[in-house]
Amino acid sequence: MSKPNKARYNLETLRKAHADKNGGDAIEFEFEGETFAIAAPGFWPDAAKVALKAGDDIGAATALMGGRYDDFTAKGGRADDVMIVVAAYADEQGIDLGE
Template structure:
């Protein structure tokens, strides 16, 4: 039995609202007529977020993040098709935009 005056959060309801607001859980990346799908940041499991945060600069190649949120096979195929650093940056920018992160820009006001 729940206590009176206790706030209740129904995650399933909030997930449904988030999905409705965003319209999707993933982005599609097209390269050489092949489609690759990556989940948007708001839908990454916290276990994956923890693994990404544990990566150290220079410890692994930059594609490790993509492999953690999707699959090694998908990333290997992108590399076979000649994915460039710019392509990787474009993918990550699209994912970061979803999460409200804009690299190089501050959220603080200078007024």
């Protein structure tokens, strides 16, 4: 049963505010002359979280890159490189991704 006059949150508005506050919903990085992007924390797909929990860095990197993982690895990129980008972002933002 809902309470009268209770605020209703709009998820799209909350996501936009979160992205604005944290510098966007993606982390861009360059490799071999091409720009790639991964989802920023707070915007990670569930598949990335499941893969990380299972210790599957390749699955996590694939999920975070939203379909560009094959292009990235064709240029010589690795799942560990994606994790390096995530760690650099976390360090720069002063956040602990284990939270």
